Amino acid sequence: xxxxxxxxxxxxxxxxxxxxxxxxxxxxxxxxxxxxxxxxxxxxxxxxxxxxxxxxxxxxxxxxxxxxxxxxxxxxxxxxxxxxxxxxxxxxxxxxxxxxxxxxxxxxxxxxxxxxxxxxxxxxxxxxxxxxxxxxxxxxxxxxxxxxxxxxxxxxxxxxxxxxxxxxxxxxxxxxxxxxxxxxxxxxxxxxxxxxxxxxxxxxxxxxxxxxxxxxxxxxxxxxxxxx
Amino acid sequence: xxxxxxxxxxxxxxxxxxxxxxxxxxxxxxxxxxxxxxxxxxxxxxxxxxxxxxxxxxxxxxxxxxxxxxxxxxxxxxxxxxxxxxxxxxxxxxxxxxxxxxxxx
Numbered sequence: 001x002x003x004x005x006x007x008x009x010x011x012x013x014x015x016x017x018x019x020x021x022x023x024x025x026x027x028x029x030x031x032x033x034x035x036x037x038x039x040x041x042x043x044x045x046x047x048x049x050x051x052x053x054x055x056x057x058x059x060x061x062x063x064x065x066x067x068x069x070x071x072x073x074x075x076x077x078x079x080x081x082x083x084x085x086x087x088x089x090x091x092x093x094x095x096x097x098x099x100x101x102x103x104x105x106x107x108x109x110x111x112x113x114x115x116x117x118x119x120x121x122x123x124x125x126x127x128x129x130x131x132x133x134x135x136x137x138x139x140x141x142x143x144x145x146x147x148x149x150x151x152x153x154x155x156x157x158x159x160x161x162x163x164x165x166x167x168x169x170x171x172x173x174x175x176x177x178x179x180x181x182x183x184x185x186x187x188x189x190x191x192x193x194x195x196x197x198x199x200x201x202x203x204x205x206x207x208x209x210x211x212x213x214x215x216x217x218x219x220x221x222x223x224x225x226x227x228x
Numbered sequence: 229x230x231x232x233x234x235x236x237x238x239x240x241x242x243x244x245x246x247x248x249x250x251x252x253x254x255x256x257x258x259x260x261x262x263x264x265x266x267x268x269x270x271x272x273x274x275x276x277x278x279x280x281x282x283x284x285x286x287x288x289x290x291x292x293x294x295x296x297x298x299x300x301x302x303x304x305x306x307x308x309x310x311x312x313x314x315x316x317x318x319x320x321x322x323x324x325x326x327x328x329x330x331x332x333x
């Protein structure tokens with residue numbers, strides 16, 4: 001049986017490759033905030049309090065562009081609502097925890113951490129302390145995110161823009177799902193989501209981020225019914 | 229005012245992380261819902277990948293010759309066979325850089 005610290009460590013190792021995109025993205029986020037004219041402490045506060053890359057950038061861009069607080073907050077809420085789906089999946093592995101521990105661990109639910117935890121825990125259903133894996137991925141991503149936004153705030157965007165490192169973001173997520181391309185039903189759901197996102201891209205409040213998954217999950221539901 | 233917006237955004241975001249974990253009992257989800265939840269990664273991540281590859285910074289569709297498309301194809305093939313996260317990201321970035329720094333100059 002694996003000890004708690006071993007499971008935690010496995011979680012850390014699983015998300016390390018994603019740092020290739022998380023760290024540059026964090027630096028860019030910090031640098032953009034300062035460039036937009038926000039107080040550095042305020043920029044950092046978004047990393048600590050909101051803790052969600054894309055939503056932080058949109059939030060600061062909207063406010064600096066003169067949008068109302070309501071619009072900025074709504075956009076953050078819409079973009080981050082995808083965590084509801086992550087929580088619904090991960091709750092299978094977290095349901096035995098006390099309420100306080102659930103409240104604590106929830107703060108660390110992030111895209112890449114969710115994806116790696118889901119992948120590993122699904123294949124190791126009998127693991128005794130699965131939440132340590134979730135925590136290992138989440139805490140690692142949290143530290144790297146905090147440190148990289150701070151360095152972006154202090155040093156500015158020292159990553160040359162010509163490198164086009166923004167492209168690392170779709171690549172990280174591609175790396176997450178590429179293995180599921182072996183399963184046709186998953187490929188179908190991916191294509192529905194992908195094309196939906198292209199069509200819905202201009203929907204208000206960046207809502208394509210949650211609308212496309214909803215469309216894709218409805219398609220999955222219909223597919224499952226037809227298969228039976 | 230900005231501080232208040234950050235705090236409210238933080239609460240909203242935290243709620244989205246916490247609600248399904250701490251407030252919802254798993255018994256409440258039917259077997260059908262649980263089955264559909266298997267597809268969450270397949271449903272969420274393409275909605276981040278597709279716009280990142282097929283749209284430019286101004287939200288316009290890129291041309292079929294865009295380096296990002298070829299970088300993504302290389303990453304896809306390498307990832308599919310290697311099953312390695314790091315190989316997927318690195319191969320995608322390297323092929324993308326090869327195109328923009330060598331082929332397009």
